[in-house]
Every structure is written in C-alpha cells, then in structure tokens.
Amino acid sequence: MQLIILGCGRAGRLLARAAVEEGHGVTVVDQDATAFDGLGSWFTGRRVTGIGFDRDVLLDAGVEHADALAAVTGADSVNVLVCLVARDEFRVPHVVARIYDPRQADVYRRAGITTIAPVSWGVTRITDLLWHTEWRVQLALGDGDVELVEAEIPHRLAGRFVDELNVSGEILVAAVTRAGSALVPFPGMALAEGDRVTCAVRSLSRDRLQAQLAR
Amino acid sequence: MRVLIVGAGKVGHHLAGALAGSGHAVIVVDQDPKACDSVRRAGVDVVCGDGCTPDCLERAGIRGCDVLAAVTGVDEHNLVTAFLARREYEVPRVIARVNHPANAWLFTPARGGDVAVSQAHLISTIIQEELSIGTMVTLASLRGGRVAVVEERIAPGSHLVGRALSAVALPPHTALMAVLRSGDLLVAGADLVFQEGDEIIAVAELGAEPALAALIEPADAADSAHR
Numbered sequence: 001m002q003l004i005i006l007g008c009g010r011a012g013r014l015l016a017r018a019a020v021e022e023g024h025g026v027t028v029v030d031q032d033a034t035a036f037d038g039l040g041s042w043f044t045g046r047r048v049t050g051i052g053f054d055r056d057v058l059l060d061a062g063v064e065h066a067d068a069l070a071a072v073t074g075a076d077s078v079n080v081l082v083c084l085v086a087r088d089e090f091r092v093p094h095v096v097a098r099i100y101d102p103r104q105a106d107v108y109r110r111a112g113i114t115t116i117a118p119v120s121w122g123v124t125r126i127t128d129l130l131w132h133t134e135w136r137v138q139l140a141l142g143d144g145d146v147e148l149v150e151a152e153i154p155h156r157l158a159g160r161f162v163d164e165l166n167v168s169g170e171i172l173v174a175a176v177t178r179a180g181s182a183l184v185p186f187p188g189m190a191l192a193e194g195d196r197v198t199c200a201v202r203s204l205s206r207d208r209l210q211a212q213l214a215r
Numbered sequence: 216m217r218v219l220i221v222g223a224g225k226v227g228h229h230l231a232g233a234l235a236g237s238g239h240a241v242i243v244v245d246q247d248p249k250a251c252d253s254v255r256r257a258g259v260d261v262v263c264g265d266g267c268t269p270d271c272l273e274r275a276g277i278r279g280c281d282v283l284a285a286v287t288g289v290d291e292h293n294l295v296t297a298f299l300a301r302r303e304y305e306v307p308r309v310i311a312r313v314n315h316p317a318n319a320w321l322f323t324p325a326r327g328g329d330v331a332v333s334q335a336h337l338i339s340t341i342i343q344e345e346l347s348i349g350t351m352v353t354l355a356s357l358r359g360g361r362v363a364v365v366e367e368r369i370a371p372g373s374h375l376v377g378r379a380l381s382a383v384a385l386p387p388h389t390a391l392m393a394v395l396r397s398g399d400l401l402v403a404g405a406d407l408v409f410q411e412g413d414e415i416i417a418v419a420e421l422g423a424e425p426a427l428a429a430l431i432e433p434a435d436a437a438d439s440a441h442r
Binding site for chain 1: 268269295302303317320326
C-alpha cells in the first residue's frame, strides 16, 4: 500500500523502516530537510520537505492516492489537523495520529480519528510493572481499549468456577494455564491454586478484575 | 456575554480590551507569561497555559462561555482550539483567525468554527477598496463564495452618470442595494439618479459580476479591468 508518514523523528523513521521492509510504498514528510539524514540507505521511498497541512505539500506527497497516513510529528496540533484533512478532504482510508496530551487524544478518538496516546499508554505499562507484578499485559488491542492480561489465581479463589470471573462485556477468561499446559475454559471448570488465567479485559474494567483477583 | 479569547498577541489584546470595555466578561488564554502579564495589567482576566489543551481551556471556563475567539498567530493552534471548542464543549459561537492566507482552506465550519477571519484578506480588501476607481471590489462573500457583496465607484465617463435607477437594466442575478455619496447612505430606489463618484453597493451571484462591472464602468475601463 501507499503510506504517508508525517514527521521524520525517531517514530517516523522506525515506522518508515517497518513499512519499507513490509514492501509498502512510503513517502516521508518533514518540514526540516536535515531530518531525512537519519534515514539510512535502506530507505527506498520518497522524501518531501514541507509543512504537513500545506495543501501543495500533501498533494506532492501523493495524498490523493494514499492508502494510509500516519502523523507522528512532535506537535499534537499538527498531527490531528493533518489527519482530519487527510480523512475529510482527501478520503484517505486509514489515518493514525500520535497525540501526547491524553485528554486531547480522548477527544480526537471520539471524533473518529484513530489516535495513539503514548503518554497514557506508557504510564499504564509502567504502573503495571511497578505495582502489579503478578499481572502481565500480553497484548493490547486497538489503542489499549481491550487488553489480554495474564494473572495468577490467589489461594482464596481455589475451587471457584472460572465462569465467576467473567463479566459480560467487560471481562472474559480466555485460557487457564495449569502446570505448564494451557486450556480453554469449559463449563463447570474449577480454578486451582497456582493457576494462571489469561483474560480479555476492557481497559475501563481493569480495576474490577484486579479487585476480583486480589489476594 | 462570556467571551474566551485564546491568544494574547496584538489582536487578542486589542480585542479583549474592546470587548471588556463594552461590558462583556472576557478571559484571555496565552502560554507566554509576558503576554499574559501585559493583558492582566490592562485589567482583563488571564489564564496562562496552552489553549490547545482541554485542561487549560477548562481552567479558563470554556464550559460556560458564549463565544470563543481563537486568535493566536499560529494557524494550527487556532484550528485545534476551534475544533475542541466546537466538538468537545459545544461553544455556541466559535471564531478563528487565519494568519496565513494559504491556510484559509483548512478553516471549514467542521474544523475551524463558525467564522474564519483572515486579516490578510480583510486588509487587502480594504486597501483595494480605498484604491478603487473603476475597479470592482468584493466586500463580502456569502454562501461559500456563491454570492458576493461588491462595491464600485462610478468613474468619470460611466454612462450611468445622470441616469435614474429606474432607467437602468441591471444584469440578471444582481441587485443594487445602496449608494454611498459624500458619506451619506442612499438606499436604492427607482428615483435614485447616479452621479460621478457614487459608490455603488450591490449583490451579485457568482459569475454575474463582470456584467455588473461592464454596466458601471466606462466602456474602455471595463475591458481592461475584467480581462
């Protein structure tokens, strides 16, 4: 596919490399031409110098035929603006904005812009590592809206049914790992001490699952 | 009215003073402490912070405000502030400043609020109007540019001079609104008789201006001014 990457910083370069390796056509846009120096000889795509919301720059970058656009400049306002324009004016099918301010990220997400909020995402990961050592996030789906979490079953839950942990629309136990083997839960399956459960959980329901699994 | 002004540069500062002077409750937001101090010294409430962030806008009371004007010198900031005001806080009236004319296309109602004010455009219009003899000037564009309010001064040699409005056949899709004569406003009526130097104010649909100009301008001028 044809991908436009706005911003040739660390994230932009890494993303460009991943896209090139996947065989996609890549155009990188940055207002500072020296930013392209960081692209190595592996970079086979195009470089366009200019401000990302400039109409001529976008057209030069091929926005009319792009399949996707990722806005990863250091400025939240530029990132969201370019995504809005790419989506609404040029009908680019997939746009993603990196937004540092978590509250702005929420607004833009509600406005239908796929948004990556590295600050809130990073803080959640760090608190997991610092405070929830018995708790491992194995996979974040979407922008962390749903996570696949592995946790240890405390002694007090031994003998209870797996189903009791499930909460419709919020928490679903997807697998139980016992003595090194993983099982998909079946009706009537009971938990045992030392089990580890892997649950799909809505990020908003994490506290609830943590309370259920508290020692 | 409660008015939130984002941007304490020359425009924001001046606007804040003018609105506060006419009795409105004004709060100004800017991230530059020096700019904030200068507005505060003028007796206007200030919140120092980034007007692109919900946190700062809420501190400044965006939830209760009737009007928001985003007038910083940075177009992308004005757009984001206007977008948040519109989308997240449902501010009844949102006005955004366009700094660079090349960015004007970004300021649609969905992104940039109800009204986009481009000072480069305004100033150039005013200057063109002041310069105008025998040239039609667009004072305002309505309905996304499909209708224009235009002004033109009657130059010496125009065949309108000495004729009554009732005796003039206006081109289709145009209407004459008024004439400015030595500072007086004369509302267009059938008995109005045109004089040299009259400033004609008219509305015209897109595409009808050249025919209107041809009517007002002396024959040779109309050709050169409207290619």
